[in-house]
Amino acid sequence: MTAPVITMGDGRTTMRRNFWHGVWRVLKRKPSRMAGMVIILGFAFMGVFGPLFYPDPLPRDTANLYAAPSWEHLFGTDFEGTDVLALVVTGSSYVLLSAVITAIITVVLGTGIGLFAGFRRGRWDTVLMRITDMKLTIPGLPLLLVLSTIWKFGSAIEMGLVLGLLGWGGVARAVRSQTLSLRERGFIEAARGLGLSTTHIIGRELLPSMAPFIAMNMLIAVTGAVYAQVGLFFLGVLPFEANNWGVMLNLAVFGGGAMSSPAALPYLAAPLLAILLLTLGIVLAVDAMDEIFNPRLREE
Amino acid sequence: MKRLAAVVALLGLATVTACSGGTEDKPAAGGSGGGGGLYTTIDANKPSLDVNGPINPWSPKGNAFWGYNAMRIAWSKNHLTDPNQFYPGIAASWEIAPDNSSITLHLQPDNKWSDGKPVTAEDVKFSIALAYTQGSTAFAIDPGAAGAASEVEVVDDKTVKISQDMKNPSVTFVRGVMDSFIVPQHVWSSVLPADFWDKLKAARGDGADAESARAEITALSEKVLAFAPPKDVSAGPFALERMNPGEALLVKNKNFYNAANVGPDQVKMLNSTGNEQIWNYLIAGKLDSAPFTAVPADVMKRIGATPGNAVVKGFSPVSLGLAFNQAKKPYDNVHVRRGLAYLINRDEVTTIASPEGGTPAVTTTGIHQKPAAEWLGAELGELEPYKLDPAKAEEEFKKAGLKKEGGKWTLPDGTPWKFTINVPTPFSDWVSGAKAVTSQLTAAGVDAEVLTVADYPLYLKEIAEGKYDVGFWLIALGPAPYNIYQRLYGASNGWAILGGKVKHAEAGKGGNWMGGPETIEVDGTKVNPGELTAKLNSAAEDEQKTIVGQLAKAANQDLPVIQLWDYVNTQFVNTNHFTGFPENDSDLLRQPAGVWIQLGMVKKK
Numbered sequence: 001m002t003a004p005v006i007t008m009g010d011g012r013t014t015m016r017r018n019f020w021h022g023v024w025r026v027l028k029r030k031p032s033r034m035a036g037m038v039i040i041l042g043f044a045f046m047g048v049f050g051p052l053f054y055p056d057p058l059p060r061d062t063a064n065l066y067a068a069p070s071w072e073h074l075f076g077t078d079f080e081g082t083d084v085l086a087l088v089v090t091g092s093s094y095v096l097l098s099a100v101i102t103a104i105i106t107v108v109l110g111t112g113i114g115l116f117a118g119f120r121r122g123r124w125d126t127v128l129m130r131i132t133d134m135k136l137t138i139p140g141l142p143l144l145l146v147l148s149t150i151w152k153f154g155s156a157i158e159m160g161l162v163l164g165l166l167g168w169g170g171v172a173r174a175v176r177s178q179t180l181s182l183r184e185r186g187f188i189e190a191a192r193g194l195g196l197s198t199t200h201i202i203g204r205e206l207l208p209s210m211a212p213f214i215a216m217n218m219l220i221a222v223t224g225a226v227y228a229q230v231g232l233f234f235l236g237v238l239p240f241e242a243n244n245w246g247v248m249l250n251l252a253v254f255g256g257g258a259m260s261s262p263a264a265l266p267y268l269a270a271p272l273l274a275i276l277l278l279t280l281g282i283v284l285a286v287d288a289m290d291e292i293f294n295p296r297l298r299e300e
Numbered sequence: 301m302k303r304l305a306a307v308v309a310l311l312g313l314a315t316v317t318a319c320s321g322g323t324e325d326k327p328a329a330g331g332s333g334g335g336g337g338l339y340t341t342i343d344a345n346k347p348s349l350d351v352n353g354p355i356n357p358w359s360p361k362g363n364a365f366w367g368y369n370a371m372r373i374a375w376s377k378n379h380l381t382d383p384n385q386f387y388p389g390i391a392a393s394w395e396i397a398p399d400n401s402s403i404t405l406h407l408q409p410d411n412k413w414s415d416g417k418p419v420t421a422e423d424v425k426f427s428i429a430l431a432y433t434q435g436s437t438a439f440a441i442d443p444g445a446a447g448a449a450s451e452v453e454v455v456d457d458k459t460v461k462i463s464q465d466m467k468n469p470s471v472t473f474v475r476g477v478m479d480s481f482i483v484p485q486h487v488w489s490s491v492l493p494a495d496f497w498d499k500l501k502a503a504r505g506d507g508a509d510a511e512s513a514r515a516e517i518t519a520l521s522e523k524v525l526a527f528a529p530p531k532d533v534s535a536g537p538f539a540l541e542r543m544n545p546g547e548a549l550l551v552k553n554k555n556f557y558n559a560a561n562v563g564p565d566q567v568k569m570l571n572s573t574g575n576e577q578i579w580n581y582l583i584a585g586k587l588d589s590a591p592f593t594a595v596p597a598d599v600m601k602r603i604g605a606t607p608g609n610a611v612v613k614g615f616s617p618v619s620l621g622l623a624f625n626q627a628k629k630p631y632d633n634v635h636v637r638r639g640l641a642y643l644i645n646r647d648e649v650t651t652i653a654s655p656e657g658g659t660p661a662v663t664t665t666g667i668h669q670k671p672a673a674e675w676l677g678a679e680l681g682e683l684e685p686y687k688l689d690p691a692k693a694e695e696e697f698k699k700a701g702l703k704k705e706g707g708k709w710t711l712p713d714g715t716p717w718k719f720t721i722n723v724p725t726p727f728s729d730w731v732s733g734a735k736a737v738t739s740q741l742t743a744a745g746v747d748a749e750v751l752t753v754a755d756y757p758l759y760l761k762e763i764a765e766g767k768y769d770v771g772f773w774l775i776a777l778g779p780a781p782y783n784i785y786q787r788l789y790g791a792s793n794g795w796a797i798l799g800g801k802v803k804h805a806e807a808g809k810g811g812n813w814m815g816g817p818e819t820i821e822v823d824g825t826k827v828n829p830g831e832l833t834a835k836l837n838s839a840a841e842d843e844q845k846t847i848v849g850q851l852a853k854a855a856n857q858d859l860p861v862i863q864l865w866d867y868v869n870t871q872f873v874n875t876n877h878f879t880g881f882p883e884n885d886s887d888l889l890r891q892p893a894g895v896w897i898q899l900g901m902v903k904k905k
Contacts, residue, residue, distance in 0.1 A: 057739065057742050057743065060739055062648050062651065062652065065597075065651070065652065066596075066597075066598065079596075079652055079732050079735075080652055080732075080735065080736060080739060145754075148754065149754055149758065152751060236725035236726070236752065236754070237725070237754050238752075240723075240725075240731060240734075240735065240750045240751065240752040251728075251731070251732070253576065254574065254575065254576060254728045255596065255728040255729075255731065255732055256596050256598075257576060257579055257595070257596040257598060257599035259576055259580075260576060260579045260580055260583060260599045260602065261596070261598040261599045261601070261602045262598070263596070263597070263598030263599075264596065264598070
């Protein structure tokens with residue numbers, strides 16, 4: 001009785017090994033993809049361990065406000081004489097954590113609702129899609145502006161939650177379309193004919209076919225969430241937290257005059273560069289992901 | 301800081317604005333009296349122009365620019381201690397009764413509206429009627445209001461006498477009268493009913509009829525605010541010609557009494573949506589003058605490098621305080637407030653937040669340091685300076701029962717203490733200042749943070765509702781000592797003058813968000829600071845000095861606010877096209893450039 005189980009386990013392990021082997025091959029094919037992964041891993045490391053490299057609170061050098069870049073301060077100092085690079089590193093936790101939470105919520109909700117609606121069709125589909133349509137008509141930014149007057153978004157989890165709840169509509173619509181197309185294919189017909197359970201069909205047959213699409217959406221949601229929250233902080237509608245990329249941009253432009261004089265330029269450039277790098281990393285990783293999950297694109 | 305200037309102006313006490321701007325514009329044709337040229341500036345009171353705004357000085361969005369096309373009876377000097385000093389406006393001269401019971405205005409004899417009709421005493425009386433609908437200081441319809449006018453009498457075509465209701469007099473009565481805007485009756489006549497003055501008389505009585513008359517007058521307020529004359533008819537040096545979203549153009553009023561000495565032929569008001577836009581205008585040399593604006597040091601250098609640009613500095617009757625909501629723990633304990641004062645390095649905070657526009661407060665008295673020296677003399681030096689002293693702070697915190705655990709201060713019961721300062725986001729200097737304060741406190745073991753609020757009106761609303769523990773609060777709004785101290789011991793701290801009597805509301809009620817105790821002990825004696833403040837309204841000068849001394853001591857010991865920095869009126873001028881700007885320390889810096897121009901100071905080069 002135990003032998004087949006062991007065999008199945010071995011089979012899965014082999015599949016997994018093959019999968020990661022494939023991933024490695026795809027990444028190796030283009031150096032840009034490797035660079036993308038390195039950047040993403042670098043940001044993940046920075047978000048998790050970055051703050052541990054600096055004392056809390058960050059040291060200030062009030063005799064050295066808006067200091068020019070030097071070996072000591074690679075991106076100069078801010079209005080209080082705090083090292084700008086340290087601010088970028090310690091500020092990455094909030095930005096990245098909320099972005100990841102946004103991405104997870106967007107993908108889980110969007111995929112769940114889209115899959116369910118597309119597979120079940122009928123009344124469930126109608127109800128869920130009307131809800132999705134209604135959600136899509138909600139203007140995200142104005143709503144956030146209003147919300148910010150009553151909610152201070154003190155933690156990254158709150159921010160991620162709100163952005164996630166505002167962002168799942170598009171994914172749900174797209175996943176539903178994909179599901180509607182896939183459910184008519186032969187292999188799903190066959191699975192149905194074999195009497196496999198709905199859970200099995202969705203979990204084992206439909207979901208893997210949509211995995212690339214979902215994974216890409218997840219990464220794109222990360223960049224969307226970073227833009228959204230940084231934008232809100234930049235506009236100054238969210239509470240001040242000095243080592244946050246958006247607040248840094250706001251203070252550099254409106255407090256430091258970065259657009260009018262060069263002193264605060266490094267203070268403006270550092271968080272901008274971080275956002276640019278993160279976006280670049282994600283774009284390059286999405287390119288790799290496309291090929292990993294889409295065998296037709298593989299250049300064997 | 302530009303926005304802050306606007307706020308201060310709205311409070312009706314400190315005015316700003318600026319002038320100047322070497323531009324490439326061609327001189328306007330048709331200048332008179334050797335004048336000419338185009339003068340470019342920004343209105344500190346209305347930096348964001350609204351094309352649809354009415355030409356109405358009472359409307360918050362109105363396109364009535366103080367000193368240019370909107371005229372007051374006279375222009376306050378905002379003297380250090382005397383609120384009754386003015387420059388002429390609609391009135392050429394005036395006589396103030398020795399007991400402050402009345403003021404007789406003599407209008408400019410040759411002044412005409414821009415449509416050629418003369419400016420008369422009837423115009424002044426009619427404009428005062430409009431002011432009553434807005435409930436402005438001297439023209440309050442509340443029968444018990446301190447400093448309210450009881451009678452407005454047209455003596456002759458160019459003379460008006462306004463008497464104060466002496467049942468409840470105020471030393472700020474004259475200032476209240478002089479700050480009135482005057483508009484042409486022949487343009488505005490449809491706004492008020494013919495029997496307005498009868499209604500006002502009825503409103504001053506008691507009973508239901510008086511109540512309904514008061515309601516009728518108050519109801520006229522909206523009508524006055526919304527009134528939009530089709531064309532600008534101005535008694536000022538300029539009249540609004542046209543405007544677009546980027547700028548407003550005003551042309552010289554040839555009928556203005558001093559038109560021959562008005563330098564520029566035209567004035568262009570540029571639109572501004574933020575401080576950084578003003579910096580860029582200044583760097584480009586586009587402004588002949590610019591108002592008080594928060595400027596970072598490096599941007600200041602660039603502005604200074606533009607040919608013709610110069611910085612003029614003077615006194616600004618405003619200070620910034622860190623105010624406590626004493627209804628909330630632990631801020632009800634004076635030792636906590638004192639401990640915090642000893643932990644804040646005001647020099648460092650000012651350097652970070654407002655190096656060009658402020659000087660660190662020498663101590664905390666509720667008065668700006670310049671008039672403080674006048675009011676208090678040697679007494680100022682005897683007050684506790686609250687210099688940075690962590691040891692004293694520790695001592696004070698211990699007296700308050702706070703505990704230090706793991707390097708962090710906790711409340712007496714051991715629960716965490718989170719010190720949160722609230723500030724409005726648009727005030728970049730406040731945000732930087734608040735952050736500097738929290739950094740200093742955090743380093744000393746107080747877990748501190750800054751919370752920002754989207755805009756200033758929302759900030760004022762929330763602070764008044766008692767939502768914040770600690771916030772930034774403008775204080776020292778002189779020159780009248782009553783105005784100075786009502787920021788600490790006035791309505792926001794529970795005291796109001798109603799029907800001639802001082803009444804105290806409990807914390808959280810009647811706008812009392814500061815929640816301080818009704819009486820406090822100063823040098824072993826119990827005093828009621830709200831009553832003392834109210835007394836300043838009617839006290840003679842000598843008595844005022846004594847009271848100011850008592851209140852300064854009370855504020856210094858009890859610390860309802862910690863005074864952080866005293867503002868410096870920092871303005872910009874450009875001498876490429878015009879000369880004759882006020883110099884450093886001129887009291888005219890506290891009035892818009894339109895006033896400098898109408899007085900004949902500014903000349904084309």
